[in-house]
Amino acid sequence: MKITSLTLTHLRMPLVSHFETSFGRIYDRDSILVTIRSEGLTGYGECVADRDPGYAYETSGTAWHILKDFIAPAILGQDVADPADFRRRVHHIKGHPMAKAGVEMALWDLLGKRQGKSLRELLGGQRHKVDVGVSIGLQESPETLVGTVGEYLAQGYGRIKLKIKPGRDVGDVSAVRRAFPDLKLQVDANSAYTLATAAALQPLDDLNLLLIEQPLAEDDLWDHHTLQKQFRTPLCLDESIISARHTRQALEMDACRIINIKAGRVGGLSEAVAIHDLCRERGVPVWCGGMLETGVGRASNLALASLPGFALPGDISASDRYYEQDITNERFTLNPDSTIDVPTAPGLGVTIDAAAVEHFALAEIVLKPE
Ligand code: OSB
Numbered sequence: 001m002k003i004t005s006l007t008l009t010h011l012r013m014p015l016v017s018h019f020e021t022s023f024g025r026i027y028d029r030d031s032i033l034v035t036i037r038s039e040g041l042t043g044y045g046e047c048v049a050d051r052d053p054g055y056a057y058e059t060s061g062t063a064w065h066i067l068k069d070f071i072a073p074a075i076l077g078q079d080v081a082d083p084a085d086f087r088r089r090v091h092h093i094k095g096h097p098m099a100k101a102g103v104e105m106a107l108w109d110l111l112g113k114r115q116g117k118s119l120r121e122l123l124g125g126q127r128h129k130v131d132v133g134v135s136i137g138l139q140e141s142p143e144t145l146v147g148t149v150g151e152y153l154a155q156g157y158g159r160i161k162l163k164i165k166p167g168r169d170v171g172d173v174s175a176v177r178r179a180f181p182d183l184k185l186q187v188d189a190n191s192a193y194t195l196a197t198a199a200a201l202q203p204l205d206d207l208n209l210l211l212i213e214q215p216l217a218e219d220d221l222w223d224h225h226t227l228q229k230q231f232r233t234p235l236c237l238d239e240s241i242i243s244a245r246h247t248r249q250a251l252e253m254d255a256c257r258i259i260n261i262k263a264g265r266v267g268g269l270s271e272a273v274a275i276h277d278l279c280r281e282r283g284v285p286v287w288c289g290g291m292l293e294t295g296v297g298r299a300s301n302l303a304l305a306s307l308p309g310f311a312l313p314g315d316i317s318a319s320d321r322y323y324e325q326d327i328t329n330e331r332f333t334l335n336p337d338s339t340i341d342v343p344t345a346p347g348l349g350v351t352i353d354a355a356a357v358e359h360f361a362l363a364e365i366v367l368k369p370e
């Protein structure tokens, strides 16, 4: 696939309701839309780096720099055979997985369009619809939280994830558990605890949670191992899992018993599939995390989550949970059985609403071969 141009569009889209985690509150979501033109076809990818380095060190600013100054020159005017070839070409660039993943997604989209195959088919996904849940940010009070959970349950979501942080953990989660005794419930701390402060989480072990996501620092596999020994509830790692190699090490260390897979965090869909395959071999359940994606990234997540090892519901909610207006013409809706259909058209299976992209664009550059 000869790469004729690469367009970067920095987007900022208002969220339907603000989203608060242990690292901060946002009212709108930044992302970079990657558009690649090649041999008469156009591929789209989403770089999920956020405005602030709260979840990960990458930001829209660092991703823009790495994409423009390092990744684009490695592919512009070149014949990039497939995503594996792309990975070899950017291997010398240390880190910056979200920047790489944005371009890799666009190449998968192109590949699918060229071969007339959906991303699900290309990745080897089997399901035509995937189980999903909703990730709820920190609310004003436990009462508001119980109310919000009730609203999502009424919409048909069958699994709820609650964000927690020190001081807003056992009280909040117990209130939800009391109100909904049979609910499939899990929590996510986004690395807000240390081994010492995580002792406060011990009562969570009696609340029948599916998992406790990323309680400790991202670079701290060993203390997760120590903490896992103190909990019957499986720990699940998100931020800590940056590659298939780290996944193997985390599992060998018993630092967690479930893996959250996000293509952006691990450098792209290829690495995400490699992590899925490794976990499947070892009988470790995985699920698809979310980054408040636009319709582009949501289509990619759905294709990924259609692989057979995705045993738990993903953080892939319907479009209307995030954005009143999206950048894809297609909107994703929730089926009554708490699933979302996997797109079937070639590539990502979505089309771009150019007017919406223009409306949300803060900056755009078109890069071409020298
Ligand atoms: O830790 O899973 C996370 C959103 C942004 C950054 C990190 C996370 C999240 C979510 C939302 O939990 C998942 C979603 O609905 O997209």
Ligand code: MG
Pocket (backbone or CB within 6 Å): 188, 190, 213, 214, 238, 239, 260, 289
């Ligand atoms: Mg998480």
